[in-house]
Amino acid sequence: MHIGGLIKQCRFGKEGARTISGKTGDFTGQSRKYDPATERRAFCSMIEPPRRVVLPAPVAKIYEAVEELSRLYPGRPFTPDGHLVGSIGEVIAAEALGLTLYPPSQPGHDAFDEQGDIQIKMTAGKAISMYATCDRLVVLRVVTPHEAEIVYDGPGAIAWESAGPMAKNGQRRISLSRLKTLAQASNLPDEGGTNAGF
Known part of the structure; x- marks a missing residue:
């Protein structure tokens, strides 16, 4: 199918x-x-429900600084991106989920555990981009300077199939709201009254 x-x-x-x-x-x-x-x-049941994790103190200081800069200079973007936010997401996911990180720039996946390889994405925005599918995808969203939410933790193929069309840069985008819908769907009651995630 x-x-x-x-x-x-x-x-x-x-x-x-x-x-x-x-x-x-x-x-x-x-x-x-x-x-x-x-x-x-x-x-x-392969998709975990969304949950929140506490950001480490050094990471929280970065986002506190971003919040302060945004207050001082309204209208200017100060959101961390690129390698910085990527590495932050990787270490947070590794600590929260008990993952082992690959060396930086590992093709396709960022970490692994006893069940297999994992790609990790983190953002403070409303969507993520993917170059290809992956075995397992973990997506985090910064919700406050002190907290992140694991929006999606499940098969990469589901997210890839649900993403938008391929852009000129070779990436497909999928909104966090769509990912959250996929995660929440795994916990909806089925026709027999049981939980679909069990």
Whole structure:
């Protein structure tokens, strides 16, 4: 089944049985049959619900300075970006989720754990950009000088499939609101009254 169909199942469900492999999230049609609710729960449970994490004190000082500069010079952008915000996101995600970071500029992924590779994105804006899909995607948003929210923690293929068209720079953008919708969909009750994320 196309990944887009599985995304829709997270939100709406689907009638009829089909086959999936015994490995969670590997929908290859090569193993025994499951009912739609079982399949949808297995797929959607790969997406963690949004949660907040405390920023380390040195990072908080950076965003406090940004907030102060914005007050002193209204209308001027002072949002950290580029390598700075990328590295901040990586160390925060690593500490919060128990990840091991790759050396800087590792192609495709920034960290790994016992389950596999992870790409990490962090922003203070409303969207992120992706050059390609990844095994697992973690997206953080700075919500205050002292806190970040893990907006999305789930399969990279879902985010990639849900992103906008390819831009001239070779990237596809996806809004944080769309990512949050995907994450929240994994916790919606299914038709039987159980939680889709369980």
